[in-house]
Amino acid sequence: MPAAPVSVITTILVDIFIIFAAAKIAGELFERIRQPAVIGEILAGMLIGPFALGLIGQPGPALVSAFHDEEVAREVLNTIYEVLAEVGVIVLLFVVGLEVHLDQFLSVGRRAAVVGALGVVLPLLLGFGLISYLGYPQPAAVFVGTAMVATSVGITARVLADFGVLQEKEASIILAAAVVDDILGMILLASVVSIGANGGVSWGQIGLVAAEALAFTGFTALVGARIIRRFDAHLDDLRLRNGPFVVAMSVCLGLAALAGYVGLAAIIGAFLAGMAFSQARQRSSLLEQARPVYDFLVPFFFVVTGAQVDLRLLAQPSVASLALAVTALAVIGKLAGCSLGALGMSWRSVAVVSIGMVPRGEVGLIVAAIGLSAQALSPELFSVVVAMSILTTLIVPPTLNLIYRSQS
Amino acid sequence: MPAAPVSVITTILVDIFIIFAAAKIAGELFERIRQPAVIGEILAGMLIGPFALGLIGQPGPALVSAFHDEEVAREVLNTIYEVLAEVGVIVLLFVVGLEVHLDQFLSVGRRAAVVGALGVVLPLLLGFGLISYLGYPQPAAVFVGTAMVATSVGITARVLADFGVLQEKEASIILAAAVVDDILGMILLASVVSIGANGGVSWGQIGLVAAEALAFTGFTALVGARIIRRFDAHLDDLRLRNGPFVVAMSVCLGLAALAGYVGLAAIIGAFLAGMAFSQARQRSSLLEQARPVYDFLVPFFFVVTGAQVDLRLLAQPSVASLALAVTALAVIGKLAGCSLGALGMSWRSVAVVSIGMVPRGEVGLIVAAIGLSAQALSPELFSVVVAMSILTTLIVPPTLNLIYRSQS
Numbered sequence: 022m023p024a025a026p027v028s029v030i031t032t033i034l035v036d037i038f039i040i041f042a043a044a045k046i047a048g049e050l051f052e053r054i055r056q057p058a059v060i061g062e063i064l065a066g067m068l069i070g071p072f073a074l075g076l077i078g079q080p081g082p083a084l085v086s087a088f089h090d091e092e093v094a095r096e097v098l099n100t101i102y103e104v105l106a107e108v109g110v111i112v113l114l115f116v117v118g119l120e121v122h123l124d125q126f127l128s129v130g131r132r133a134a135v136v137g138a139l140g141v142v143l144p145l146l147l148g149f150g151l152i153s154y155l156g157y158p159q160p161a162a163v164f165v166g167t168a169m170v171a172t173s174v175g176i177t178a179r180v181l182a183d184f185g186v187l188q189e190k191e192a193s194i195i196l197a198a199a200v201v202d203d204i205l206g207m208i209l210l211a212s213v214v215s216i217g218a219n220g221g222v223s224w225g226q227i228g229l230v231a232a233e234a235l236a237f238t239g240f241t242a243l244v245g246a247r248i249i250r251r252f253d254a255h256l257d258d259l260r261l262r263n264g265p266f267v268v269a270m271s272v273c274l275g276l277a278a279l280a281g282y283v284g285l286a287a288i289i290g291a292f293l294a295g296m297a298f299s300q301a302r303q304r305s306s307l308l309e310q311a312r313p314v315y316d317f318l319v320p321f322f323f324v325v326t327g328a329q330v331d332l333r334l335l336a337q338p339s340v341a342s343l344a345l346a347v348t349a350l351a352v353i354g355k356l357a358g359c360s361l362g363a364l365g366m367s368w369r370s371v372a373v374v375s376i377g378m379v380p381r382g383e384v385g386l387i388v389a390a391i392g393l394s395a396q397a398l399s400p401e402l403f404s405v406v407v408a409m410s411i412l413t414t415l416i417v418p419p420t421l422n423l424i425y426r427s428q429s
Numbered sequence: 430m431p432a433a434p435v436s437v438i439t440t441i442l443v444d445i446f447i448i449f450a451a452a453k454i455a456g457e458l459f460e461r462i463r464q465p466a467v468i469g470e471i472l473a474g475m476l477i478g479p480f481a482l483g484l485i486g487q488p489g490p491a492l493v494s495a496f497h498d499e500e501v502a503r504e505v506l507n508t509i510y511e512v513l514a515e516v517g518v519i520v521l522l523f524v525v526g527l528e529v530h531l532d533q534f535l536s537v538g539r540r541a542a543v544v545g546a547l548g549v550v551l552p553l554l555l556g557f558g559l560i561s562y563l564g565y566p567q568p569a570a571v572f573v574g575t576a577m578v579a580t581s582v583g584i585t586a587r588v589l590a591d592f593g594v595l596q597e598k599e600a601s602i603i604l605a606a607a608v609v610d611d612i613l614g615m616i617l618l619a620s621v622v623s624i625g626a627n628g629g630v631s632w633g634q635i636g637l638v639a640a641e642a643l644a645f646t647g648f649t650a651l652v653g654a655r656i657i658r659r660f661d662a663h664l665d666d667l668r669l670r671n672g673p674f675v676v677a678m679s680v681c682l683g684l685a686a687l688a689g690y691v692g693l694a695a696i697i698g699a700f701l702a703g704m705a706f707s708q709a710r711q712r713s714s715l716l717e718q719a720r721p722v723y724d725f726l727v728p729f730f731f732v733v734t735g736a737q738v739d740l741r742l743l744a745q746p747s748v749a750s751l752a753l754a755v756t757a758l759a760v761i762g763k764l765a766g767c768s769l770g771a772l773g774m775s776w777r778s779v780a781v782v783s784i785g786m787v788p789r790g791e792v793g794l795i796v797a798a799i800g801l802s803a804q805a806l807s808p809e810l811f812s813v814v815v816a817m818s819i820l821t822t823l824i825v826p827p828t829l830n831l832i833y834r835s836q837s
Contacts, residue, residue: 031689052668260460281439
């Protein structure tokens with residue numbers, strides 16, 4: 022029972038605590054049942070969100086009285102969640118970029134590029150085809166297809182590490198192909214962001230934005246990496262505590278803002294900043310310092326994304342069957358595309374590589390979140406995409422388990 | 430030139446980048462001229478804030494069109510800044526709590542307690558007396574007095590480390606006395622938060638809240654520390670990455686929200702969480718992981734606080750002379766109080782201890798920020814307190830320099 026009227030800031034602080042604690046409790050539970058923590062975080066968001074328990078998303082009396090209107094107060098609260106989620110996802114993509122090994126990538130290069138690219142094209146076409154065929158508008162079909170593209174490298178790597186096979190050739194191919202996936206996914210995302218909610222798809226404009234994104238990516242990754250390799254020694258001369266980390270975070274925020282400003286997704290800037298700094302000699306200390314920031318902020322993205330899923334929609338037979346169909350195509354598209362790319366290896370290697378590429382995760386969820394806020398995706402399709410991300414991720418660990426066990 | 434209309438999130442992201450980059454550039458410049466980075470951050474806030482360059486604080490077209498009204502949009506933006514600043518200051522106080530060495534504290538215990546307590550009482554009385562004498566309302570006088578209390582332990586420690594005298598007895602006394610300061614400052618803050626903007630000061634209620642704060646502090650520090658010493662080994666059993674850190678941050682956010690909910694300042698909860706976890710065997714890894722989060726988030730508090738200072742007010746002779754008078758009393762009160770507490774030591778030790786206690790910083794700024802938002806402090810008095818914090822901090826390094834040089 023509060024002694025004084027609870028302030029606006031306290032109201033928001035309570036929500037921040039609930040989001041963080043729920044994410045971490047669910048993450049711990051999922052780790053204990055050998056599932057990725059990130060799925061726990063999404064489900065935690067669904068559970069505490071306004072469509073289920075409603076522990077978050079209620080503006081409360083302080084916010085309502087500060088903004089004189091319940092609808093406005095709710096909008097303010099959602100904007101604050103969105104800011105927290107955005108900062109979280111920027112840190113996430115920065116770390117993903119930082120973890121890209123350009124060298125490792127080049128060693129398994131050609132094979133991984135083919136696996137990655139074919140694994141992108143097929144799910145994209147299948148997803149786009151299905152949603153178009155069902156009569157949804159073209160922007161929705163493009164968003165769903167794009168969300169089906171990118172393999173979740175974090176989840177894949179985690180599963181392979183648990184099996185102790187990270188040094189095997191299949192693992193290298195999967196990791197490198199997942200990077201190709203991420204980059205292609207980013208470029209596709211940059212292109213689809215330019216799609217308005219109501220306007221149709223202008224293929225010319227998509228091509229233009231893809232070219233712009235490709236140029237931005239190439240320039241930042243190559244020139245940025247070169248600049249950083251050249252000047253990284255000077256970063257240690259800074260007097261500020263954790264100088265190199267602080268500079269990297271500034272560049273990350275700056276490129277994220279710039280990307281948003283030129284009409285790309287902000288996270289593309291963050292990813293490129295991370296990829297450029299992955300070439301710095303301070304890379305390992307940057308990763309070490311970025312991880313606690315990641316652990317603190319990234320959960321806000323997944324919980325807030327989960328909280329936007331309307332569970333009542335997924336309970337409708339039509340939406341549920343669509344979710345299953347999209348999931349099936351996401352699995353089949355990835356298996357077929359990656360198997361094609363891995364052709365010529367042993368059947369077991371083909372199986373490991375293609376199954377290892379099945380989980381969809383962060384990037385797909387980001388595409389879905391952007392599609393929802395641009396109103397290109399309906400709440401139904403948004404929920405379908407989130408369900409697809411969760412299901413594709415859940416089926417992989419047991420399947421890989423079967424393959425690795427059948428061998429020994 | 431943005432290709433598409435810039436979104437709400439991009440607008441805010443640009444502000445976040447400007448705040449962070451300005452803080453770090455100013456911090457680096459100040460470190461280079463051997464002044465505390467924190468002063469650079471406050472001045473950066475003054476510079477980019479709405480009363481000077483206006484680089485932040487402008488809602489921009491996207492926010493205005495989202496909220497249909499410029500005033501509402503500005504209020505939304507300020508609320509977002511406030512949330513970022515609040516999360517930053519919570520992390521700050523958590524780290525300050527984590528750095529408290531209860532053991533070190535007990536070894537120089539009695540002397541430090543006397544130095545700390547007398548150094549609190551005199552500035553409080555002098556500040557309260559001056560502001561009351563000048564005819565300001567009692568709540569304003571209480572807030573100014575409270576803001577004059579707490580020594581900035583970070584700044585003091587930093588200066589002593591630069592002189593390489595952290596192991597000397599004077600340094601131990603200063604550090605321990607600064608902890609006493611912080612705790613007394615927190616209890617005073619908890620008491621003044623209960624003072625309404627318009628209502629007069631109810632001494633009975635202040636006493637009640639002080640008792641409540643003391644109980645909350647004692648219980649959390651003693652029982653919390655005991656619980657943590659008992660169960661800290663189990664924290665390593667968590668499957669989550671950085672499990673102990675994640676649990677500590679959850680407790681920190683939870684106690685901060687709880688403190689706010691029962692009418693105390695949220696940062697008190699964060700400080701107590703830090704103090705309790707300072708007893709955990711994982712203390713040093715907790716500190717290591719908290720520091721990058723600190724470096725990323727804490728600047729938002731100081732820049733946002735600086736941005737609230739109206740420089741035009743400080744340019745008015747009446748406000749400027751009040752700022753100088755308050756600064757003089759803050760210095761005299763601390764010197765006299767701490768000298769009295771250090772009586773019996775050599776004159777040089779007395780000088781080092783009392784001068785080392787002069788810088789005011791984070792806690793004073795927090796008191797001022799709370800006073801401003803509770804409308805107990807006018808913008809003039811708020812600017813006076815910020816100026817006092819900056820001035821008391823700036824004069825200490827050169828003065829200590831003189832003492833340490835005159836000796837060798």
